[in-house]
Amino acid sequence: MLNKIITISRQFGSGGRTIGKEVAERLGIPCYDHDLIDKAAEESGLSREYVAERGEYAQRDSWLTSVMASGGWYTGLSNQDLLWTVQKKIILDIAEKGPCVIVGRCADYILKDTANCLRVFIHADMDFRADRIVNLYGESADSPQKRLKEKDKRRAAYYKFYTDAEWGDVNNCHMALDSGALGIEKCVDVICEVYRDMPDKD
């Protein structure tokens, strides 16, 4: 029987990570988010900072910079591609172990044929997210909207590059919830309720 996994993709600042953690706590299953970054850093030999940034976001710098910096001339595999391979393996291993929540990192795509996934997308409008990143994460209040747009754009580009699918496309997820309109707690309630009644799959 396939393990029941919740994958959470989320717009930057929407509270998707918080929702993932609370869902996991309530269901008594592990939530992989920062743990996943630690594991990927350890297994790839790349820095934690690099993994956090480049394991989910398309690069900001140019193709040439990337090739020069990554040693791609010699291995034929850029650091970003190496990281994708390592992350993919870690996610597949995690999903083999037992039910859990996995936040981000294209887990919905990676597990689409090997786990019984509930694919969730969390989004919210700009004001709600700008407010959150300024007040909760202490990001600069100067132009949070610009930062949100850039982060979303790079996440979407990363997702598109490795999955060839559209990030946040309604057809690629089972539930898309607006955390700004519904509230973080209601999103947690709804995800837990749906997860509990998910039928088993072989």
Add this chain to the structure above:
Amino acid sequence: MLNKIITISRQFGSGGRTIGKEVAERLGIPCYDHDLIDKAAEESGLSREYVAERGEYAQRDSWLTSVMASGGWYTGLSNQDLLWTVQKKIILDIAEKGPCVIVGRCADYILKDTANCLRVFIHADMDFRADRIVNLYGESADSPQKRLKEKDKRRAAYYKFYTDAEWGDVNNCHMALDSGALGIEKCVDVICEVYRDMPDKD
């Protein structure tokens, strides 16, 4: 205080209409779907068939056919535009009366500033929907996928034309649910649960 309204947009065959009806029954509020077509036909003087088809779908025939058939040369308003105006007025009137569920007809867009809306989008994969339209609605089993694609395309085009927004864009709805994955009953449960806890708005 604004009335709490649930608007349901739905892919053809996804069960959105059934979900809307069940939600309304469970919450003890009216559901407007066929009623809306009847009202629009009555107020516009157009046939019920025309309203059902052209009040939600972009036309299949050409611009010229439309102009010639509609008398647009004389009134400056095509039948489709007249129908849009009538439907819009009916939806605004309905939303003024009290809480309800409204299925389709761009109600989410029409009510965005005048009601306290829970905007829901129901979708499902091709197999689930093809099975439903063949088995429940007795549609031809020859190429239900082709019919589904055409219906969705024309709904999307209609929505885009009158609202200038993308139909089924995750950012335009509060909840998008996959009725094939979650099941019709679970979609009803979740929508009712979220609706009951929606805060009031002035």
